[in-house]
Amino acid sequence: MTNLVVMGECMVEFSPLAEGEYKQSFAGDVYNTAVYLKRLLANASNVSFLTAVGKDCLSQQMLQALQQEKINGEFVEQLQHQQIGAYLIETSAEGERSFVYWRDSSAAKSTLSFLSEASKKKLISQTDTFYFSGISLAILNPLDRQLFWQLLDQLKSADVHIVFDSNYRAKLWQNRDEAKSQFKQAFRYSDVIFAGVEDFELLYGFGAFDAIEQHLAPFEIDEIIIKNGANNMMCIAKGESCIIAVAAVKNVVDTTSAGDSFNAGYLAAKQMGYSLPAAVEYAAKIAAIVIQHHGAIVANDKFEQLAKQINIPSM
Numbered sequence: 001m002t003n004l005v006v007m008g009e010c011m012v013e014f015s016p017l018a019e020g021e022y023k024q025s026f027a028g029d030v031y032n033t034a035v036y037l038k039r040l041l042a043n044a045s046n047v048s049f050l051t052a053v054g055k056d057c058l059s060q061q062m063l064q065a066l067q068q069e070k071i072n073g074e075f076v077e078q079l080q081h082q083q084i085g086a087y088l089i090e091t092s093a094e095g096e097r098s099f100v101y102w103r104d105s106s107a108a109k110s111t112l113s114f115l116s117e118a119s120k121k122k123l124i125s126q127t128d129t130f131y132f133s134g135i136s137l138a139i140l141n142p143l144d145r146q147l148f149w150q151l152l153d154q155l156k157s158a159d160v161h162i163v164f165d166s167n168y169r170a171k172l173w174q175n176r177d178e179a180k181s182q183f184k185q186a187f188r189y190s191d192v193i194f195a196g197v198e199d200f201e202l203l204y205g206f207g208a209f210d211a212i213e214q215h216l217a218p219f220e221i222d223e224i225i226i227k228n229g230a231n232n233m234m235c236i237a238k239g240e241s242c243i244i245a246v247a248a249v250k251n252v253v254d255t256t257s258a259g260d261s262f263n264a265g266y267l268a269a270k271q272m273g274y275s276l277p278a279a280v281e282y283a284a285k286i287a288a289i290v291i292q293h294h295g296a297i298v299a300n301d302k303f304e305q306l307a308k309q310i311n312i313p314s315m
């Protein structure tokens with residue numbers, strides 16, 4: 001059985017049901033990836049979440065959500081007098097979604113400060129793949145960033161496969177230079193990079209495939225998957241690049257977590273032995289299921305049923 005560790009923040013989500021009424025659930029970029037990864041890999045993999053939460057009832061409910069999704073919570077530290085972050089989704093009369101966040105003091109910001117030595121040791125010795133994102137980095141307190149890079153260094157020395165998603169949220173960084181320097185570190189350590197065209201446009205001011213390829217060329221990255229929503233993707237592995245078309249999806253309802261579920265699909269497919277293009281195709285099918293539904297996480301029974309309908313193999 002392989003061990004995958006996903007690091008970052010999961011928040012409580014309030015999505016509108018009717019005027020003044022909200023449905024409560026849990027979501028966050030890397031959490032979404034962890035959920036779909038575990039659903040696809042089932043007993044073939046142990047998927048763990050590395051974060052920190054509080055001891056309040058919402059934190060408790062989040063731990064239960066992890067348990068329901070069969071995600072290992074042993075690396076989730078519970079901090080006294082702290083809380084998890086939250087966000088609320090507003091939909092305008094025109095159907096445009098906007099988000100209000102309360103995450104400035106969430107427990108996840110100090111994940112590394114509170115990771116015990118014993119947990120850290122275990123994590124380093126048993127992890128096969130470690131997954132994090134630009135958001136996982138952005139939210140960390142300064143001390144935790146330092147500790148994070150120390151951990152990554154140790155993971156790299158232990159030959160752990162490092163995977164990074166370029167998710168860039170300008171509001172979470174002091175300025176672009178800060179984000180650029182952290183991303184550079186991430187590129188240095190990563191074996192696999194999921195790069196979003198939009199992220200690169202916002203952060204570096206370029207989003208063309210060849211510009212992204214050139215930017216990442218100096219780093220020793222085994223696989224680069226450049227995503228661009230409904231448009232073609234570019235994949236680069238062992239110096240060879242190829243363009244892969246994205247199959248059209250007729251009924252796009254909500255693209256929240258398209259990238260997160262795509263990444264889960266890709267990593268699951270690679271683990272099942274797929275070639276890179278076949279893994280991309282598989283991942284796009286998973287994302288297609290997710291974007292035909294509201295919210296980041298499709299209910300498990302529905303997800304299983306749809307995956308079966310389109311003959312998506314899982315473990």
Ligand code: ADP
Pocket residue numbers: 196197198227228229230233246247248249252255257258259260262283284285287288291
């Ligand atoms: P990110 O959230 O990382 O920016 P993207 O929006 O690029 O991710 O989407 C990730 C993947 O989800 C795409 O590569 C594609 O496979 C699928 N996808 C996203 N939006 C659409 C869409 N409108 N139609 C079809 N597939 C889509």
